[in-house]
Amino acid sequence: MASSPKVLLVDDEREFLDIMSRYFTRRNIDFAVADGCLQALDQLDNGSFDVVVMDVSMPGLDGLECMEEIKKLYPAVEVIILTGHAAPHTSLVGMKKGAFDYCLKPIDFAELHEKIQLARKAIEERKG
Template sequence: MKQIRILLVDDEIDFSAPLGKRLARRGMDVHTASSGQNALTELDNRPVDVILLDIKMAGMDGLRTLSEIKRTHPQIAVIMLTAHADTDMVLASMGLGACGYLMKPVNIDELVDKVREASRNDT
């Protein structure tokens, strides 16, 4: 099985750094970006299979970032992460092409399952 390449986009380093390490220990190739703009730059320089994208970020928020990702890289699966139970935001992200969402703090086993499923179902 090929190693799944993940881009983890979150402006909270205290969340993304440990999560990235946990995913790497499960055999995934994880890179991080601390903003939507940094994520778009990473995508221009590095192929990824799945993006884990925070909805609420300073600057370019997750919905705007998702919209841009889907415009420029429609084949990449995007899973939204949120600490806020906002149904409208979740529905908007699904309408923009996200393949799923998870609430923070994420259950690592559930996240790994979603990432594996998303990488198998590349659009």
């Protein structure tokens, strides 16, 4: 696996996707974006991703429902959930359902980057 993971960023807020895209581009992180669960599943069908960074609150399938589907179809992919709600319950539920980790919005970029790197390391360790 490359030293930099390939990340799929999933959020229905265009402004957030734009900000995160600039951040990832400046740090040479290989990434793609999706504006919802269905687009994320299409991206996963057509590409190889290591980590999905996904908002919890989205129309249609929310982030937790989508994460469950991703984990069924792509069990090796790690999912980091994002929530704008400081409720620990949402994060705890996400972790119980298979999330690798979570971050609260507004995003601490350094924290998210560290969690992406930890997810990549976990994937590499599983592969041996």
